[in-house]
Every structure is written in structure tokens, then in C-alpha cells.
Amino acid sequence: MGRWVLKSQNCSSDPLLYHHISVMPAEVLYYLDCKPGKVFVDCTLGGSGHAAAILKRITPGGLLIGIDQDIDAIENAKRVLKPFESNIRLFNDNFINLPSILSQLNISSVDGIFLDLGLSLHQLKASGRGFSFNKDEPLDMRMDIRSKIKAEELVNKYGEKELARIFREYGDEHWAYYIARKIVQERKQETIRTSKRLSDIIKSAIPRKKLFKYKIHPATRVFMALRIAVNKELERFELFMNNVPDILNPKGRICILSFHSHEDRIAKKSFQAMARGCICPPDFPQCVCNRKKLIRILTKKIVRPSESEVAENPMARSAKLRAAEKI
16 A cells, blocks of 8 residues: 655665656657646656656646655655645555555546656666666665565576576567576675676676677666566556556546567557457457447557657667557
């Protein structure tokens, strides 16, 4: 259960130092179609850039429900969104629990839902939780510091096959088996506890002649895969999408920013399933499935950031935006 108006506890950094650049803010506002007096949910507050922009559009009279499993994001939101204090409710929780959160607020459905599934710049550079392969930090990778499982446990306890599966399935890592085998070998000598050591092990597992061909840091995909596994990101997102039709008001909209092919695939397939009407065989004289279209897809093709935005914010380069409206 989420709680709002939380006291600061176990914050890994000063919230005043929280920094994040919102991705495609104009496009997000366009597809959400924010209007005064409406109720919106920002399921992943991050640096609160999108949240502040939404609040400017829905006030006066509107309400924004802000959710983030990272306590640092909640503490930052209290400061950044203070001018809208009467129009916000903040929850340190995972968006999978949105139905329960709405129940606490005596709200049955909302006018808009926004999800930014990317890693925030703060988590990468200032959280101290080992999200970055360029830093020497404890191998944590939990977005919610109340969670029990850390990346260190996966790296030091999972078998070679399971590690390889995670790297391959969540990170599309070509050298998954080589990296998993090297990790198992190295941890026999000494427990792998830091992001720097893991990064060095990954680099040493990839043939040297192949390293020169990498356009990204060789540890990028493995770190992303571990983060996804630790936080169960794909499973929770898929479950969340099943609840969307029940949470949105008629004409309510959902807008999703994803940064990973698997996330985008889940969003695409979920939208397609919800937008599909009758599934009876074409030779049936009349419909017996009684299936109705639930949404209208607003983005027939994925929306990507402009070249100028990517030049200004390289972290936006892999962003994909999809949006839909409930019928």
C-alpha cells in the first residue's frame, strides 16, 4: 500500500541535487490531451518534469496522482511540485498497485495515465546504487530500496544458465554465455560486490577484437538486463497493461514512453489486443464472442524524439512513444 506525505528516510542522495531531463515533453502533452479539472496519473514520477507540465495543464481544479517506487523521486517531487501542493497526491509505490491507490483515494477511474519506463539520470549518476558501469558503487540496482533482492545476489548466486538467460532475454546480449561463465569463474575467487568490478569482468569476457566494434559500452546490455530482472520490470508492466481499460474513463488516454524493445513490444501487443473487436471466424453468420473494441490507438507508428532533442539529450535516443484512447 502506498503512503503519501512521506518523511525522508534512507535517501541515497540530497533531493536538491536530483536532476533529470524529460523526454519528448511536448509530444507527451499532445497525446495526453490534458485539460483543466481532469484527473491524471504519472506512474513514474522520476524528476517530475512531465508531472509539472501536466499539472500546469490540468489546474485549476485538476488532480495529479504521482507514483514512484524510488523514495528519492518522491522527496524530489515534494519540492519541485510544491506550487501545486493542493492538486497532487504522492505515493511511494509501484504502478502495478494503481488500482489499490485509486481505491484509497475513492477514485474509480481517471482521465489520463502516463508511464516513462526509462532509468532516470539521477538513478544513473547520483543514486549510489550501482546502475552505472562507469562508477564504483555497491551492486544494488533496486529502484525501491525496500525490495529484498539486489543485483549482487543475482550475480553471485544464480547459475551460469540462468545468468545467461537474463543477459540474452532482457539485454539481447550476444556474448551472454561467455559473460555468465566468466562471472561464475570470478566469483569463486572473490564475491562480486561493485559495479566497477562487474563491468571489468564483462569486458574481459568479450574477445578483444570484438570490443573495438562496440558502439556502446560493452557492459551496457548486461547492466540493463540485471536492472530489469532485479526490479521485475517487464512482468509488472505486462500485468499493469491488463488493468488499463478498467482504470480509464471513456475518452481517457494512456501514453507510454519506453526505452527497451521488450517494453515497446508489450505496449504494442497490449494496445493491439485492446483495439481488436470481434475475433469470430469470418464465416460465422453473427458474432458469438461479444468482444468489443476497448481503445483507439492514437499512434499508428511509434513516435521518436527529434534529432535536435537527441543531440541535446543523448539518453532520449532509444525512446519510443505510444498512445491510445479509451472508447
